[in-house]
Amino acid sequence: MRHFVAATFVAASAVLGANSSSAHDASVQNPFIRDVVPGAFIVELGSTSGKRALHDEFLGELDRRAAGKFTTRKKYISPIFNGIAVQLKTPEDIVDLASIPNVVSVRPVFKYPAPEPVHLHVAPGPVDTAVVPYGQSVHTMTGVDKVHTQGFTGKGVKIGIIDSGVDYMHSSLGGGFGPGFKVAGGYDFVGDEYYPGQIPPQPDDDPLDTCAGHGTHVAGIVGANPGNEYNITGVAYDANLYAYRVFGCTDATSDDILIEAMLRAYDDGMDIITMSIGRSSAWSDEPVSVVASRIAALGTVVTISAGNEGRSGPFFTSAPASGKDVIAVGSVENTVRMYQTLTASVDHAPIPYLAIDPISGLDGAPFEAPETPLPIYSLSMDPLSRATACSELGDDVPDLSGYIVVFRSAEYSPGSTCFLEDQIVNLGSKGARTFMIYDADGYPFVWEFEPHIVFLRDRDDGVFLVNEFNKGRTITVSFAQHGSAVEIPNSETGGLMSSYSSFGPTQDLLLKPALSAPGGNITSTWLTNAGSWAVASGTSMSNPYMAGSAALLIQARGKAIAKNTRSVFQTTAVGLPVSRNSKALPQTLSHQGAGMINVFNALNVKTEVSPGELLLNDTAHWKSQHRIVIKNAGKRKQTYLLSHQPSGTALTMPTSHLTTTYPVPLVNAPVTVRLSQTRLTLAPGASATVTVNITPPKNVDPKTLPLVSGWLRIAGSLGDRLQVSYLGVAGSMYDAETISTENAGQFGPSFNLPSAILPQGFDDFEDFPQIGPVNFTRGRAASSFSFILAQNSARVVVDLIDANTKVHATVPILNQKRSIWSGWWLPGMPIDKTGGDFDDIPIVTRIADGTNALHIFSGISPIYGVYFPYYVNDTDIPYGQYRYLLRALRPFGNAQLEKDYDVYVTDTIGIVEDA
Numbered sequence: 001m002r003h004f005v006a007a008t009f010v011a012a013s014a015v016l017g018a019n020s021s022s023a024h025d026a027s028v029q030n031p032f033i034r035d036v037v038p039g040a041f042i043v044e045l046g047s048t049s050g051k052r053a054l055h056d057e058f059l060g061e062l063d064r065r066a067a068g069k070f071t072t073r074k075k076y077i078s079p080i081f082n083g084i085a086v087q088l089k090t091p092e093d094i095v096d097l098a099s100i101p102n103v104v105s106v107r108p109v110f111k112y113p114a115p116e117p118v119h120l121h122v123a124p125g126p127v128d129t130a131v132v133p134y135g136q137s138v139h140t141m142t143g144v145d146k147v148h149t150q151g152f153t154g155k156g157v158k159i160g161i162i163d164s165g166v167d168y169m170h171s172s173l174g175g176g177f178g179p180g181f182k183v184a185g186g187y188d189f190v191g192d193e194y195y196p197g198q199i200p201p202q203p204d205d206d207p208l209d210t211c212a213g214h215g216t217h218v219a220g221i222v223g224a225n226p227g228n229e230y231n232i233t234g235v236a237y238d239a240n241l242y243a244y245r246v247f248g249c250t251d252a253t254s255d256d257i258l259i260e261a262m263l264r265a266y267d268d269g270m271d272i273i274t275m276s277i278g279r280s281s282a283w284s285d286e287p288v289s290v291v292a293s294r295i296a297a298l299g300t301v302v303t304i305s306a307g308n309e310g311r312s313g314p315f316f317t318s319a320p321a322s323g324k325d326v327i328a329v330g331s332v333e334n335t336v337r338m339y340q341t342l343t344a345s346v347d348h349a350p351i352p353y354l355a356i357d358p359i360s361g362l363d364g365a366p367f368e369a370p371e372t373p374l375p376i377y378s379l380s381m382d383p384l385s386r387a388t389a390c391s392e393l394g395d396d397v398p399d400l401s402g403y404i405v406v407f408r409s410a411e412y413s414p415g416s417t418c419f420l421e422d423q424i425v426n427l428g429s430k431g432a433r434t435f436m437i438y439d440a441d442g443y444p445f446v447w448e449f450e451p452h453i454v455f456l457r458d459r460d461d462g463v464f465l466v467n468e469f470n471k472g473r474t475i476t477v478s479f480a481q482h483g484s485a486v487e488i489p490n491s492e493t494g495g496l497m498s499s500y501s502s503f504g505p506t507q508d509l510l511l512k513p514a515l516s517a518p519g520g521n522i523t524s525t526w527l528t529n530a531g532s533w534a535v536a537s538g539t540s541m542s543n544p545y546m547a548g549s550a551a552l553l554i555q556a557r558g559k560a561i562a563k564n565t566r567s568v569f570q571t572t573a574v575g576l577p578v579s580r581n582s583k584a585l586p587q588t589l590s591h592q593g594a595g596m597i598n599v600f601n602a603l604n605v606k607t608e609v610s611p612g613e614l615l616l617n618d619t620a621h622w623k624s625q626h627r628i629v630i631k632n633a634g635k636r637k638q639t640y641l642l643s644h645q646p647s648g649t650a651l652t653m654p655t656s657h658l659t660t661t662y663p664v665p666l667v668n669a670p671v672t673v674r675l676s677q678t679r680l681t682l683a684p685g686a687s688a689t690v691t692v693n694i695t696p697p698k699n700v701d702p703k704t705l706p707l708v709s710g711w712l713r714i715a716g717s718l719g720d721r722l723q724v725s726y727l728g729v730a731g732s733m734y735d736a737e738t739i740s741t742e743n744a745g746q747f748g749p750s751f752n753l754p755s756a757i758l759p760q761g762f763d764d765f766e767d768f769p770q771i772g773p774v775n776f777t778r779g780r781a782a783s784s785f786s787f788i789l790a791q792n793s794a795r796v797v798v799d800l801i802d803a804n805t806k807v808h809a810t811v812p813i814l815n816q817k818r819s820i821w822s823g824w825w826l827p828g829m830p831i832d833k834t835g836g837d838f839d840d841i842p843i844v845t846r847i848a849d850g851t852n853a854l855h856i857f858s859g860i861s862p863i864y865g866v867y868f869p870y871y872v873n874d875t876d877i878p879y880g881q882y883r884y885l886l887r888a889l890r891p892f893g894n895a896q897l898e899k900d901y902d903v904y905v906t907d908t909i910g911i912v913e914d915a
């Protein structure tokens with residue numbers, strides 16, 4: 001990497017609401033300021049001479065250039081990563097680090113937020129009214145129950161957990177620390193107070209989880225001892241755990257610490273390193289990802305959570321899970337769900353429900369009701385009516401304050417005039433405060449008063465209660481406060497991918513996640529001073545499940561198997577469908593990876609298949625020819641049948657202007673597979689190579705960048721079931737839009753992007769596009785600039801250029817009226833075909849230069865924006881005629897070449913003495 005990177009973008013929500021005084025504030029130009037440690041950089045050094053000497057040479061040169069205005073954060077002296085993390089004292093110190101000899105790359109130090117489970121319920125103590133002992137549902141899903149019975153429990157395997165530390169005082173985690181204990185070692189890299197960029201780390205030898213709980217939950221999933229209050233069993237409960245603490249109590253760490261922790265875990269001889277940590281990034285070249293991958297390539301298993309950004313759609317992996325040889329792990333929903341039950345005063349089975357607590361929400365606890373049974377009331381003769389109390393209630397309705405009112409929820413649908421909130425408010429006018437609701441498809445927000453709500457799981461129970469009431473009887477319901485929780489099969493989403501689980505692949509089309517494991521509603525250990533147990537959901541939970549499973553494999557097959565862990569689990573995984581509908585397509589592999597792990601299969605099949613995955617790339621780089629090797633490792637002859645099973649093809653850019661978010665549309669458009677053999681017989685110990693030819697589908701528009709994926713199935717006559725997964729894009733990512741020309745209306749602004757945007761208050765309008773050239777007087781805000789990326793881009797640069805500079809714009813200026821529906825395209829800027837190098841175009845000033853930009857910010861808004869660049873050094877930009885120039889690097893493009901960018905220039909913005 002040759003350029004110095006200062007990533008500077010603002011979400012346009014900020015731009016669009018900006019006023020003129022904040023436009024002068026330089027800090028608002030840098031939205032990544034919350035993601036990077038200002039002035040801190042990780043520098044990788046080449047290893048042409050002695051490693052320590054390289055550090056000294058670099059520091060000497062930096063000292064000459066920066067005149068001592070820097071500190072050294074970390075030195076990495078390792079065959080895996082030779083480098084240094086430095087802190088420049090003032091961000092204005094533009095020392096060109098990349099031009100120092102032997103520098104291979106320079107990257108900002110990123111902050112990592114503490115991983116947050118999607119759902120977390122901390123038990124109040126060893127007896128929790130909301131949680132029944134879960135038993136073994138997750139182990140039944142994966143066959144770990146049977147593997148435990150076979151005697152594999154992870155004995156002799158070392159697992160390093162990089163997280164918030166581990167509360168090793170927990171009795172199920174061994175009750176102590178050091179040799180001889182379950183948590184046998186580790187290190188604390190941060191101390192309680194560390195906050196990147198503000199409070200320096202205070203490392204010590206004790207990795208106790210003092211405040212977060214996350215690492216303790218992860219440790220319990222890997223290795224909690226059986227025989228506890230909640231009847232849970234860690235996947236590899238005889239393994240040795242090592243706790244590497246990288247989060248203190250401040251909810252953030254940084255990637256220079258993560259690299260240090262990974263290198264130390266490797267040096268400590270871990271067989272497996274697991275990290276339920278990540279920062280959204282679709283690139284495999286992030287320094288943390290590179291280090292994780294190099295460790296994995298040396299034969300240490302590295303498992304990392306895929307991320308909880310499913311809502312942001314495809315190409316939204318996270319770092320370091322994005323590392324090439326890392327096992328990125330997605331999350332599968334538990335096959336059971338917990339419900340509370342109520343009893344009615346008429347003969348009927350206990351009725352499952354979930355209560356909304358006004359404070360803790362839907363946390364699974366019993367409905368807090370007085371000891372005496374509550375009488376029910378129904379306003380409707382028709383239990384299936386969705387219009388109960390949809391209008392104001394008349395005088396015939398009695399005072400409802402003593403009742404729990406049972407009714408069917410109104411339907412949320414377009415054009416609907418009655419909502420659940422209206423029903424509750426109308427009933428509330430008669431004094432009702434307590435409600436029993438069935439068929440609700442949303443969580444009501446009521447401001448008028450605080451309703452107490454019980455959601456019935458099954459419509460039939462609601463219908464039954466309404467009918468009984470309408471017979472004229474007094475019916476009461478009772479809510480036991482203990483022992484009323486039940487485990488009910490989760491027939492809707494159990495065993496399917498969790499919707500929050502992040503989608504891959506990476507920008508270079510690596511299969512991410514690689515695999516999935518149970519991660520929804522997982523009971524595990526928690527801080528001993530805060531309840532000791534918790535139920536949590538997220539890829540933070542599925543990832544340690546994978547790590548524990550790898551330990552079972554290593555114990556069963558020996559340490560030499562470690563480097564094949566990913567392919568062993570991929571070839572024996574179970575593909576999941578999109579839904580429980582019998583006609584549902586198999587889920588795209590960009591969501592599930594090879595499928596849900598089946599640990600029993602992985603340890604017990606008698607056949608070895610490699611590789612575990614075939615990467616097809618996109619059509620501009622399509623790899624059609626592959627080989628797979630099948631080996632009969634058993635003692636008996638086996639005959640194999642080979643077949644192709646495609647999964648749903650994901651349209652990642654359905655309109656060809658914008659990468660989709662969740663849900664990702666799937667269509668039936670499979671690749672064509674030709675196999676050199678579809679049937680073969682292998683003697684014990686024999687192996688065979690099958691050649692595979694894969695061609696992209698024809699019945700789908702390549703401009704939608706269809707993500708094709710699926711499996712080649714290998715079925716053995718002795719019952720072995722294996723597969724090889726494949727993934728690719730049936731279109732050219734380079735040829736697709738990078739700068740989006742999609743109507744921006746769905747995201748807020750009432751006009752098209754990209755566009756220069758007049759400052760707020762200009763001409764009395766809120767915000768609207770700048771149409772044609774406009775002059776501004778100095779000292780007042782000038783137009784800002786907003787745009788949307790159609791897909792991720794490895795480098796996005798916004799410059800201010802002289803209005804007469806010739807540029808080859810690939811995206812023409814949109815001539816728009818003040819409504820999104822009346823725009824049309826004008827021819828682009830004058831074309832100058834001579835510009836070859838990116839840096840050949842003369843600029844007035846660089847406004848923003850970002851690496852690895854994503855197409856959306858965490859499912860929220862895809863709009864990027866920058867302000868007009870007033871200088872911050874007490875001088876003002878000279879009078880003149882300017883334009884914004886936006887350049888976004890196309891996928892697989894060369895950052896040095898102008899031709900590899902998608903380019904847009906705005907209308908002219910003049911800065912004049914008098915407008």
Ligand SMILES: *[C@@H]1O[C@H](CO)[C@@H](O)[C@H](O)[C@H]1NC(C)=O
Nearest residue numbers: 017018019020021022023025
């Ligand atoms: C404009 O921004 C300044 C600085 O952020 C703020 O103090 C002021 O209240 C803002 N004015 C308006 C009208 O929003």
Ligand SMILES: *[C@@H]1O[C@H](CO)[C@@H](O)[C@H](O)[C@H]1NC(C)=O
Nearest residue numbers: 133134135136230231232233
């Ligand atoms: C605990 O789990 C075991 C399986 O390991 C199961 O047989 C047993 O019934 C469970 N006990 C309770 C109380 O759920």
Ligand SMILES: *[C@@H]1O[C@H](CO)[C@@H](O)[C@H](O)[C@H]1NC(C)=O
Nearest residue numbers: 508509510615617618621892
């Ligand atoms: C796809 O091709 C591009 C361009 O050659 C390359 O950079 C990338 O690594 C390839 N991806 C895979 C998975 O082979």
Ligand SMILES: *[C@@H]1O[C@H](CO)[C@@H](O)[C@H](O)[C@H]1NC(C)=O
Nearest residue numbers: 119121338362363364521535
């Ligand atoms: C299970 O997870 C769901 C959300 O995924 C949550 O609503 C529910 O309360 C959880 N159950 C328990 C017992 O934590």
Ligand SMILES: *[C@@H]1O[C@H](CO)[C@@H](O)[C@H](O)[C@H]1NC(C)=O
Nearest residue numbers: 772773774775776881910912
């Ligand atoms: C802006 O000012 C410049 C210089 O005074 C002038 O040439 C140009 O015509 C003006 N543009 C508009 C749109 O008024």
Ligand SMILES: *[C@@H]1O[C@H](CO)[C@@H](O)[C@H](O)[C@H]1NC(C)=O
Nearest residue numbers: 844845871872873874875876
């Ligand atoms: C202020 O900053 C601009 C842009 O970096 C630069 O061109 C100009 O020379 C600076 N002015 C002074 C007085 O330093």
